[in-house]
Amino acid sequence: MRDATGAPALRVSQVLGPVTALGPGRRLGLWVQGCPLACAGCMSRHTWDPAGGHDVSVERLARVWRRGLADGYDGLTVSGGEPLEQAQALAALLDTADQVRRDAGRADADLLVYTGWEEPEIAASPAASLALRHADAVITGRYRAGEPTRLVWRGSANQRLTPRTGLGRRRYGPHLDRRTDHPELQVQVTQDAVHIIGVPRPGELSSLARDLTARGLTFQENTWRP
Template identity: 40%
Template structure:
């Protein structure tokens, strides 16, 4: 495997709020789009100390897969801001899936327009099973599952992706799936919060004597 370095904000398993089933979530670091209302502003700035060798990341993914793996979701940050590293990662995931006889799907988020992705990143798109493109638009709220705004389509890109994601292209939910993860030093959310959800979370914590410090949705 090439000793490619990839800038990563965080990785988590299991993720159940960004695609079907029990998934690995990988949040790549670095984004210049700065969409107003973005809840992941901590992923915008690229710093070299957040780079890690791809073999190390793959070893972690393979360890997590021992607990059952139905999919991998790539988000960020903007994954396509690291095109070479992203392509190498996706090829490594493909090779592992084939060699191990696994059947997980690969879903990727991008804030770039679908038309630009098709034009500039076709060799990467063929390595994905599904894609959710387009910039987040806070003024276009939606109830579509796994999406932040109504302009963001869910696009299957492979037979596996068509099988798993076609039923969800227009699927709406009353409340979006959302996970809260707590460790010794921080708390973070996984999923797409709805309008006002984060303010309510902050108020809920304050009412219980928990004061949030730095938060990812405020610069």
Template identity: 45%
Template sequence: MRIRINRVHYPVVVLGYGRRAGIWTQGCGIGCAGCVSRDTWDPDPDTEVDVAAVAQWCAGLPADVDGITISGGEPFDQPEAFLALLEALHVWRAGRDREVDLLAYSGRSPAVLRARFGAHLALLDAVIPGRFVAAQAPGLRWRGSANQELIPLSSLGHERYDAEVDRPAGTTRIQVGTDGDRIYHIGVPAPGDLTALEAAMARRGLAYEEASWRS
């Protein structure tokens, strides 16, 4: 089984509980206006990798990793591959001494996820569903707009996320990563965050050649 992947990153500290790994899928058929991750929209077949390769990358994570966050793109646009990935991650985390939660983002509504993707939800500990609505930004912690929910799904999910359901976003919203050829932002910026970052870079003589988050 193969899955389209935009990137993977460790550590991630702005998309869920604790110190995490992030997996971003490639391809999104929803295309929310104002999305800051438009580089993940194109369902480019050249981004396909084996699900086993992603699981192997996770197997090399440090022992203290607290969770995996899967975003995109839209993970549920690849239902069979995404389910295969969740099954592989479920097996992997069962063999670890430390509890690892699985959190996924989706632009689909909670009702659609429950009706069409029950097998996926059964393997997740929490989900953040709902389209990004720029007019309702910013949202609560780890959420881009106020309409988006944080829904715990398992006992571990309730343990880690019940207290976060209504928590404000706070000031630490984004971090920066690089793969050598590009710089990417991780997290859920509030309106103006990326413009302010770009201005700060310009004051230091740095500039983006292109930026997928610009309108």
């Protein structure tokens, strides 16, 4: 995808930071728009429609990433939606993000991508493989609501965290089998929405919604129910 000037662009749902529930440290979180996988129980149904969201140039996203690095962010997490549905634009984003971190003297800031694609599907797609060449780690696999897990940063037991670079192995190696009894969920409030960030266990979103309602926050709609 390209913007009106012909520059590489992604269809984006939202960009938020700092994010602390989707990877190690304080991170920039980018959610792409559009997902044909439509996993049952997905908490981000609002990212499914490819006509939703808005086009954002890679150049503009690079500026946001650069500011995040200057503020001490430890990494970039790309989720969705399905990032590999925009493989060419994702390749441009990660290529640029890699260059930005090097120019900023922050080669220690990692790039993490969530995808519902399985590893064999990625390996069979030259475009997907190219898109992920600068990713330090990838979390792969469809979300399966019937297979809950306590593995950190993963929504279901089938999903795999795979380091792909030396930085990825150093940063994510200690977490491959790490489990937690209390997965972290973030709540960020913007002008028109309350954003719940993280990987919840079954029932946690409804419980959180009830708690917020009891505190006087009324939901007109949410993103995890049809």
